[in-house]
Amino acid sequence: MQNGNALIIGGGIAGLASAIALQKAGIQCDVIEIGETPVGASISISGRACEALDELGVYENCFQAGRPFTAEMSAPPMHDATGKVIGEGPSRPTWQNAKAPIGLYRPSLARILRDEAIKQGASIYDGITVRQFENHSEGVNATLSNSTFKKYDFAIGADGIHSRTRERLFPQAPSPHYAGQMSIRWMIPSDPIQGEGWFIGGELGRLGFFHMPQENLVYVPIVLNVPEQKLSQEQAYDLVAQLLDTYTAPAVVNLKKYLKKDSIFICRPFKSILLPQPWFIEHTLLIGDAAHATTAHMGMGAGMALEDAVVLGQCISKADDIQEAFNLFMQRRFERVRTVVETSLALSQHEQHGGDKKEYQSLMGNAYKEISQPY
Known part of the structure; x- marks a missing residue:
């Protein structure tokens, strides 16, 4: 596809990263976000997700704004309740050709992505949501909460784990579970x-x-x-x-x-959800937590959202039409994110029920090995 316009519902990590990737692919993006400024906490980006940041053009800014993971930070000591060191903590493997992992303040990442999206030409509207939404075979018609009506070639639902877009598209879909x-x-x-x-x-x-x-x-x-x-x-x-x-x-x-x-x-x-594929109907696609929210046990939630955005931009650039692009996106993303969602849930169960430590490490290691492959 060349040219066109898109509505991105949600201005979090997935939405802003998608705006950057789609703008680079020649798609004019409107990003709407009903929420407030992101609450501050640390977020980690590692593995192929660092390559996604690099493709978006923001890796260096994130590196400067955050704390690079040294070898010690990658596997900090694990102690028991008395303080005795009992081994290394959850490690992030060094993947071939991957850039150095980083940890940074979540509002800093949001600011960097927002600034780059605007630099690339995206329009961002805060305090705005969708009032009426018509998804059809030719595109998307949207009436926003500020009474603006506009037609788009396609829409991206990046509105998080409690996605209203998911409810509109897939009313029978399972809800996120604790x-x-x-x-x-x-x-x-x-x-x-x-x-x-x-x-x-x-x-x-x-x-x-x-x-x-x-x-x-x-x-x-x-x-x-x-x-x-x-x-x-x-x-x-x-x-x-x-x-x-x-x-x-x-x-x-x-x-x-x-x-x-x-x-x-x-x-x-x-909470966790893995929406059965496909994650799209006609001209609207779900990405990020709207489609595949995960627990934090692998530290890959934000990383999968960043990868989604970059892959989406690549698929839009390669495809002749939106259906081809969305199908290609699903082929590249579903199994990869399923590995993260299902393994993270298994690790959570291990923690709650006192599972074998070696099995825990094996589960995590196998999953990391699988997603170490290029996206």
Whole structure:
């Protein structure tokens, strides 16, 4: 396809990256986003997803804005509840010809992608969503919440795990399901705190902490094995305090000194969905979490969204029409993301039920090997 226009519903990682890739392919993009500014937490990009950042033209900016994973950061020490080192933490393999993995502040990634999308010519509209949507064999008609009506050659649903676009296209599709664990992300304004790494063996769950030098923040990812619930900040504080009390490791005891009543916690249930293929009907395609949300156990959720965007741009450039492009996209993406979604769920179950550590590492290693292949 050459030229044309597209509506991208969702201005998160998948949507902004798609806007960049499609603009580069000659498609004029309108991006609409109803949500607010991304909440701050750390995000990791590794493996082939770094190549996707490079193809989008933003890898160097992300590298400068983040923290490169050194060999030590790639597999930080894993400790038991007493602080004894019991091995290396979850590792990110070095893949042949892949660029160096990085960790960066999520709002920084959003800003970099947004700036590049605008630079490439995309139009971005904040506080806007779809009011009426007609997906048909010739294209897409959309009436937006600001009463704007416009015709598009195709639309991309990049509106996240609770996608309204998915509901419109596939009303019978399964809903995202709870994996059995809650994620709490705690950001501490601080210089590095001694003892960073992963700590397991607490009665409620596990945690880690790592310094982010650009923002001078310590990032504390926490995973709790608890029933699904909507946590207030006060409830999150109580749960984090209870978790820290189950550890006698000196580093965790020291970490508790930073826990305050006004600490800010980002609380999310680990939910997952893998939409059966195809992810499109007529001229509308779902990508990113709208089609394949995953738990964080492989650290590949954002990476798969970035890969989606780059592959979509390639397919649009190669195909004669949108149906050919979407079919080619599905051929290249489905099995790859299924590996990530299904393996991540299996790893979550291992953590909850005390599965064999060697089997856990084998599951993760096999999945990483599979997705080490070029996208």
